[in-house]
Amino acid sequence: MTVCNDGNNLYFQSRFTDYIFKSTPLGEFFWYKSDSFPDNTSDTTSTFMYWRGQGLAWADTNLVALYRHKDDSTQYRGRYVYIKNDTLKTVLDTMFTWDHLDSYGAYALEYNPDIDGFLVLAKDSLNQYILFEVDSNFQNPNSIRVLEGNPMGITLGPNSELYLSYPVRQIERLLD
Numbered sequence: 001m002t003v004c005n006d007g008n009n010l011y012f013q014s015r016f017t018d019y020i021f022k023s024t025p026l027g028e029f030f031w032y033k034s035d036s037f038p039d040n041t042s043d044t045t046s047t048f049m050y051w052r053g054q055g056l057a058w059a060d061t062n063l064v065a066l067y068r069h070k071d072d073s074t075q076y077r078g079r080y081v082y083i084k085n086d087t088l089k090t091v092l093d094t095m096f097t098w099d100h101l102d103s104y105g106a107y108a109l110e111y112n113p114d115i116d117g118f119l120v121l122a123k124d125s126l127n128q129y130i131l132f133e134v135d136s137n138f139q140n141p142n143s144i145r146v147l148e149g150n151p152m153g154i155t156l157g158p159n160s161e162l163y164l165s166y167p168v169r170q171i172e173r174l175l176d
Helices: none
Strands: 002-005 010-013 019-023 029-034 051-059 062-069 072-084 087-097 101-112 117-124 129-135 142-146 153-156 162-166 170-173
Touching: 002 101, 010 051, 051 072, 051 117, 062 101, 072 101, 101 153, 117 153
Parallel strands: 002 051, 051 101
Antiparallel strands: 002 010, 010 019, 019 029, 051 062, 062 072, 072 087, 101 117, 117 129, 129 142, 153 162, 162 170
16 A cells, blocks of 8 residues: 555555545544546456556645556556545546556655655666656656665655655665
């Protein structure tokens, strides 16, 4: 699962369904809403989703969900979703290709207001863990940086400092 917050609630995205979960400040946790894709239900012979959750971020007033196509690790889809009164409304839905990634691909997303874009954790075609920036339309990957270890999550802290989380329950600030 990936997670982000809007300053009040936590939102979770499953990697294998198109549901987005919500947890309130009181700790209530429930199925929130489906971020439905018609092609996820068009194949009745399979239970696998065509578009699988790969990242979730909060960008100003929208929840942003990143999806990867199940059959092509270079095909992605980004959706800006506006939430009002527990209703999801897609504001922008864009498909794009990141052909520098391997079969594992992108798996974590963080909005960076300083660049009005996103920071993405992924594995590249050489099987290295990388961090790169994209604009608000998920285009123009730049500042590709190879990372040590196997970071699984990313967040921006105070003063726009980057923090990476690791499977061994460790969080470290990314140094320049």
